[in-house]
Amino acid sequence: MKILISNDDGIDSPGINALANELKKIGDVVVVAPSTEQSAVGHAITMKIPLRITEYYKNGDFFGYAIDGTPADCIKIGIRNILKTSPDIVISGINNGSNTAINIIYSGTVSAAREAAIMDVPAIAVSVASHEAKHFDSAAKIVAQLVQKVIRKGLPNGTLLNVNVPDVPEEKIAGILLTQQGKSKWDDIYEERYDPYGKKYYWLTGNLIQTDNDLITDQFAIKNNYVSVTPIHFDLTDYKTYDSMKTWNLGSLLNT
Amino acid sequence: MKILISNDDGIDSPGINALANELKKIGDVVVVAPSTEQSAVGHAITMKIPLRITEYYKNGDFFGYAIDGTPADCIKIGIRNILKTSPDIVISGINNGSNTAINIIYSGTVSAAREAAIMDVPAIAVSVASHEAKHFDSAAKIVAQLVQKVIRKGLPNGTLLNVNVPDVPEEKIAGILLTQQGKSKWDDIYEERYDPYGKKYYWLTGNLIQTDNDLITDQFAIKNNYVSVTPIHFDLTDYKTYDSMKTWNLGSLLNT
Numbered sequence: 001m002k003i004l005i006s007n008d009d010g011i012d013s014p015g016i017n018a019l020a021n022e023l024k025k026i027g028d029v030v031v032v033a034p035s036t037e038q039s040a041v042g043h044a045i046t047m048k049i050p051l052r053i054t055e056y057y058k059n060g061d062f063f064g065y066a067i068d069g070t071p072a073d074c075i076k077i078g079i080r081n082i083l084k085t086s087p088d089i090v091i092s093g094i095n096n097g098s099n100t101a102i103n104i105i106y107s108g109t110v111s112a113a114r115e116a117a118i119m120d121v122p123a124i125a126v127s128v129a130s131h132e133a134k135h136f137d138s139a140a141k142i143v144a145q146l147v148q149k150v151i152r153k154g155l156p157n158g159t160l161l162n163v164n165v166p167d168v169p170e171e172k173i174a175g176i177l178l179t180q181q182g183k184s185k186w187d188d189i190y191e192e193r194y195d196p197y198g199k200k201y202y203w204l205t206g207n208l209i210q211t212d213n214d215l216i217t218d219q220f221a222i223k224n225n226y227v228s229v230t231p232i233h234f235d236l237t238d239y240k241t242y243d244s245m246k247t248w249n250l251g252s253l254l255n256t
Numbered sequence: 257m258k259i260l261i262s263n264d265d266g267i268d269s270p271g272i273n274a275l276a277n278e279l280k281k282i283g284d285v286v287v288v289a290p291s292t293e294q295s296a297v298g299h300a301i302t303m304k305i306p307l308r309i310t311e312y313y314k315n316g317d318f319f320g321y322a323i324d325g326t327p328a329d330c331i332k333i334g335i336r337n338i339l340k341t342s343p344d345i346v347i348s349g350i351n352n353g354s355n356t357a358i359n360i361i362y363s364g365t366v367s368a369a370r371e372a373a374i375m376d377v378p379a380i381a382v383s384v385a386s387h388e389a390k391h392f393d394s395a396a397k398i399v400a401q402l403v404q405k406v407i408r409k410g411l412p413n414g415t416l417l418n419v420n421v422p423d424v425p426e427e428k429i430a431g432i433l434l435t436q437q438g439k440s441k442w443d444d445i446y447e448e449r450y451d452p453y454g455k456k457y458y459w460l461t462g463n464l465i466q467t468d469n470d471l472i473t474d475q476f477a478i479k480n481n482y483v484s485v486t487p488i489h490f491d492l493t494d495y496k497t498y499d500s501m502k503t504w505n506l507g508s509l510l511n512t
Contacts, residue, residue: 037304039303039304040300040301040302040303041297041298041300042297042298042299042300042301042328042367043298043299043361043362044296044297044298044300044362045296045298045362045460046296046460047295047296047460048293048295050449050457050458050459051446051457051458051459051460052455052456052457052458053456053458072298073460076444076446076460077446077458077460080444080445080446081446081448081458102374102490104492105299105370105374105490105492106299106300106301111298114361118358118361118441142509142510145509145510146506146509149504149506149509153504155497156494156496156497159494159497173510175507175510176506176507176509176510177506177507178498178501178502178504178506180493180495180498181491181492181493185374188332188336189336190307190332190333190336190337192337193306199308200308200309201306201307201308202306202307202308202309202333202337203306203307204301204302204303204307204329204332204333227510229501229506230493230498231493231494231497231498231501232492232493232494233492233494233497234358234361234492235437235494236360236361236437236488236489236490236492237436237437237486237487237488238412238415238487238488238489239436240412241411241412241415241487241489242434242436242486242487245434245485245487246434248405248409248434250402250405250432250433250434250485251431251432251433253398253401253402253405253432254398254401254429254431254432254483
């Protein structure tokens with residue numbers, strides 16, 4: 001089994017190391033990851049400037065390839081120009097911090113896995129639910145099990161799994177739940193500050209407003225120490241609104 | 257009616273100018289847009305560095321606010337710190353080049369409108385289907401009509417409209433169609449080149465593989481000179497796969 005690993009925290013992050021160490025027990029691992037942290041870049045891709053591929057060594061050993069681009073770039077160039085063929089599965093992570101509810105939209109980790117799904121490769125995004133995550137190893141073990149399940153069961157083309165793991169020791173994990181994307185959102189605050197030259201600047205911060213209160217959602221599941229597994233896709237059509245808009249008589253707008 | 261306008265081509269692009277000129281006939285327009293081109297940045301947001309707000313003058317007249325960030329940043333800071341209240345509607349565009357099918361995922365134009373939808377503000381993303389678009393004015397007129405329709409009819413919270421307009425004179429437009437996101441995708445190619453120092457670099461290019469052949473899709477509609485209007489949302493859950501995964505017995509992965 002050929003496994004392509006990427007992330008958005010950068011190739012020298014501990015999360016990607018834990019993932020590579022665990023997954024090489026079950027397959028041939030190739031790491032292609034951003035050379036620097038790329039959190040919250042969403043599904044950005046690099047078109048206006050070129051990319052470079054740099055071999056990356058960890059403790060003197062060859063570890064993988066660093067790309068001076070985004071997570072989605074890493075998957076594209078990793079499959080097209082490094083592997084030159086599709087891997088059996090792509091794993092993105094392990095991210096430092098959860099990617100649940102609205103954060104799925106902003107996440108570079110999820111976007112790397114989504115780029116794989118766009119290329120018809122099964123993919124899993126994995127995050128540990130703490131920005132100072134301590135338990136990458138137990139998350140990596142669960143992912144290794146899930147990889148084998150996905151390979152056996154298969155995923156439809158265009159579908160990826162978004163996995164969030166609570167940052168607790170393995171024995172404290174309450175279970176693994178199949179979930180849906182939650183509805184919790186950020187209450188954004190731009191802090192106003194002044195630079196040394198007296199000019200104003202704005203720094204984004206805020207609070208996640210927890211509106212999810214059912215174990216059917218990713219956000220509430222991890223709050224209750226469950227591993228959350230959400231199948232997501234990139235068909236953004238809102239079919240319910242599509243149906244209701246059939247009465248809008250859009251064609252008439254041309255002649256007004 | 258208060259209208260917030262943004263884009264991803266940058267505040268000095270002709271598309272945003274055409275949009276602002278047309279929409280100021282039907283409401284109070286505020287422009288908050290990136291200071292530089294931000295194409296294909298997806299739903300990136302800026303968290304690691306601060307943002308600045310710069311008043312922007314066009315032909316000596318005050319035109320809006322330039323932000324040294326992404327399209328999604330512009331909507332967040334535009335609503336939170338410039339308007340300090342929600343506008344009645346957000347319009348993003350007019351983009352130079354279509355945003356149909358898979359391009360919705362990569363688009364900064366769509367992401368600006370999507371950020372508004374996340375903030376429960378009705379929103380429309382508008383693109384003209386040519387990278388050297390000539391007919392921004394007819395697209396702007398259609399948008400002005402659609403804005404009034406959206407205000408009358410309302411959109412559900414979390415839903416935005418993705419509008420693509422063929423780059424033809426108004427009288428050549430075949431009609432306006434309610435559509436779904438198409439399935440056409442890119443066949444990516446990274447061109448391998450050498451810099452003046454003999455080092456290799458890679459530049460993304462490729463061809464859009466047109467697999468859509470039904471007027472029900474955005475991509476085929478614009479190819480046939482129809483204006484395409486697609487309702488999209490940010491609930492990425494793949495409910496069909498969710499249902500089929502209920503038999504996966506995910507909980508058992510913990511004990512293996």
